[in-house]
Amino acid sequence: MGFKKFSLLLALRLMLIMLTLLGLAYLIIVPGYHAATLLVFGITSALTYEVFQFVAKTNAELTRFLDAARYADFSQRFNLQGLGAGFGELGEAFTDILGRFQAVRAGQEEELRHLKALIEHVPAPLISLHGTGKVTLWNNAARRLFGSAHVTRLADLHQFGPELAKHVTTLQAGERRLVSFVAEGLEQQLTVAASQIVIGGKVEKLLSLQDIQSELDVAQLQAWQDLVRVLTHEIMNSITPVASLAKTAVDLVEDAASRVPDNPEVVEELADVRDAVTTVARRSDSLMQFVSSYRRLTRLPPPSRALVRIEELFSHVVRLAAQDWDQKGLALSVNIEPSELDVNADRDMIEQVLINMLQNAEQALKDVQGATVWLSARLNRRGRVSIELSDNGPGVPADIAKKIFVPFFTTKRDGSGVGLALTRQVMIAHGGSVSLSDRDGGGAKFTLTF
Numbered sequence: 030m031g032f033k034k035f036s037l038l039l040a041l042r043l044m045l046i047m048l049t050l051l052g053l054a055y056l057i058i059v060p061g062y063h064a065a066t067l068l069v070f071g072i073t074s075a076l077t078y079e080v081f082q083f084v085a086k087t088n089a090e091l092t093r094f095l096d097a098a099r100y101a102d103f104s105q106r107f108n109l110q111g112l113g114a115g116f117g118e119l120g121e122a123f124t125d126i127l128g129r130f131q132a133v134r135a136g137q138e139e140e141l142r143h144l145k146a147l148i149e150h151v152p153a154p155l156i157s158l159h160g161t162g163k164v165t166l167w168n169n170a171a172r173r174l175f176g177s178a179h180v181t182r183l184a185d186l187h188q189f190g191p192e193l194a195k196h197v198t199t200l201q202a203g204e205r206r207l208v209s210f211v212a213e214g215l216e217q218q219l220t221v222a223a224s225q226i227v228i229g230g231k232v233e234k235l236l237s238l239q240d241i242q243s244e245l246d247v248a249q250l251q252a253w254q255d256l257v258r259v260l261t262h263e264i265m266n267s268i269t270p271v272a273s274l275a276k277t278a279v280d281l282v283e284d285a286a287s288r289v290p291d292n293p294e295v296v297e298e299l300a301d302v303r304d305a306v307t308t309v310a311r312r313s314d315s316l317m318q319f320v321s322s323y324r325r326l327t328r329l330p331p332p333s334r335a336l337v338r339i340e341e342l343f344s345h346v347v348r349l350a351a352q353d354w355d356q357k358g359l360a361l362s363v364n365i366e367p368s369e370l371d372v373n374a375d376r377d378m379i380e381q382v383l384i385n386m387l388q389n390a391e392q393a394l395k396d397v398q399g400a401t402v403w404l405s406a407r408l409n410r411r412g413r414v415s416i417e418l419s420d421n422g423p424g425v426p427a428d429i430a431k432k433i434f435v436p437f438f439t440t441k442r443d444g445s446g447v448g449l450a451l452t453r454q455v456m457i458a459h460g461g462s463v464s465l466s467d468r469d470g471g472g473a474k475f476t477l478t479f
Contacts, residue, residue, distance in 0.1 A: 042080045049073040094123040098130060157226075158183065158197060158234040174238060176212065176410035196221055197236060210240075212411065215464045215478060272313035278306040329451070332375035332458050339370045339406045339416070346380055347404070350387040359394060364405040372406075372414045372479050374459055379477075382452045386418050386475055389448070393422040393473070409478070413461075419474035430465050 049072050056066040097105040106124055148155065154171035158164055162183045166172050179185060186194040190211035200206060202225035210217045219238045226233045282303040343363055351361050372379075387402070394400035402420045409415045425433060434453040449463075456463045461479040468474040 039080070039083065042076060042083065046073060046076045046080065049076060090123065094127070097127055101130075101134060154238045154240075156236050156238065158236060160232055171238070173411060174210075174212075174240065176412065178212075178410060190216075193219075200234075200236070202234070208238075210238075215462060215476065268313055272310060275306050275310035275313055279303060279310060282306060329454055329458065332378055332455070334373050334375055334459075336371045337374055337376045337379070339365055339372055339414075340368060342372075342376065342379065342383070343404060343406070346383045346387065349380075350384045351391075351402075354391070357391075358400060359391060360399075360401040362401065362403045364403070366405075366407045370406055370408070370414065372416075374479060375455075378455045378458075382455050382477070383416075383418070385448050385452065390418065390420045390422070394420055397422055414479040416477040416479075417474060418477075419468040419472060421468070421470065421472040424467060424471060424473045425465060433465055434463065 049069055053066065053069045053073055056062045056069055093105065096102070105127060149168045151168055152170055154174045155167040156164055156171050157167065164180055164182055164185065166175065166180060175189070178188060183194060183198065186197060190209055192209045196206050196208045200221060200223040202223050205220060205222040208219045208221050210219045218241055220241055222237045222239075224235045226235055282299050285299055343365065347361065347363065351359070354361055383404075387404075390402045394402070400421065402418065404416075404418050406414065406416045434449050453463050456477060456479075459479055461477065464476045464478070466474050466476065
């Protein structure tokens with residue numbers, strides 16, 4: 030209705046202008062009407078100016094509306110009631126259209142924020158590889174995976190091992206591969222899956238990287254525990270009666286020998302039997318103790334976690350395990366960055382782990398000149414607490430390093446192969462890991478990552 034009224038008023042103005050123009054033409058032709066001619070000319074000019082202003086108002090408001098829509102300026106309002114007939118309805122229409130634009134835009138932004146929040150909280154790291162070689166990290170999991178490392182290009186992935194960049198490049202959409210990932214000297218296993226996205230004619234490869242190292246560690250540990258549980262059960266069932274019978278046989282032999290003191294040949298033979306049976310009994314006891322030590326691998330209680338100040342932890346451990354190192358010619362260097370560093374762990378378990386590792390280092394440094402052990406703690410690039418114990422001893426050969434955390438494996442004559450296996454089990458129970466690497470300058474370095 031308002032627009033029709035606007036058109037009608039515009040038509041009336043144009044008709045008035047035409048009538049005044051006809052009157053002006055007539056007055057010009059007929060002589061003697063100079064004053065009337067000037068008056069009609071003035072009226073015609075005023076009407077023409079008024080029509081121009083009338084149309085210009087519409088154009089100006091239409092331009093303002095289009096600019097507001099173009100630049101998403103939804104704060105504009107079009108209150109045109111005072112500009113004349115028809116403008117009120119026009120202003121209301123402009124305001125309503127911008128309001129609907131604003132509602133649609135707000136809905137899109139809300140949906141976008143929702144999608145971004147979902148992506149940020151996806152537990153699997155998500156990254157994109159663009160055709161230009163650019164890499165985009167999409168969520169918190171991806172940023173935690175790469176830590177503080179600068180990753181924006183494909184070449185930046187080489188710092189995490191040779192496999193990652195190669196597989197990321199060659200992986201096709203729909204494929205899944207197991208890839209080694211090296212960070213902070215610790216090798217992990219990732220499953221990498223790829224999909225392809227085409228947006229605006231540009232191809233983008235979306236990759237999900239799932240860290241399955243902890244799941245592999247838990248599965249392997251469970252397998253070892255099951256094996257140890259079965260072996261210890263069967264061995265104990267078999268060796269217990271042997272040990273008991275051997276002790277009984279020793280008593281019987283001694284009783285028989287006391288009954289025939291006058292027969293040297295029988296006494297001598299009984300002495301041989303007693304020695305043999307005593308050896309069986311002693312070895313049975315040793316085997317039972319040996320098997321009992323392995324039961325610790327299957328009876329580790331869940332860790333009772335609490336915040337532990339690492340400075341206090343190190344002080345207590347050093348006081349227990351390295352108190353007499355000065356007399357033995359061993360040097361110990363302790364470093365904690367920052368000094369107020371805490372770790373959420375079972376204090377008793379971690380103390381025992383560190384004591385065992387210090388004792389192992391002491392044994393490895395026997396007869397080494399300038400023997401030194403470095404005990405340090407810090408936050409690594411991925412924001413996790415890392416405790417490192419290294420020495421300048423002979424180190425661990427590569428072929429042995431791969432087996433050192435395996436239960437039953439030991440290089441010591443009197444070793445049981447339980448210590449480092451138990452250390453690995455304690456760290457897995459804490460959701461962390463333990464690794465062995467070569468120390469720069471020679472020696473071995475153990476790293477506990479929480």
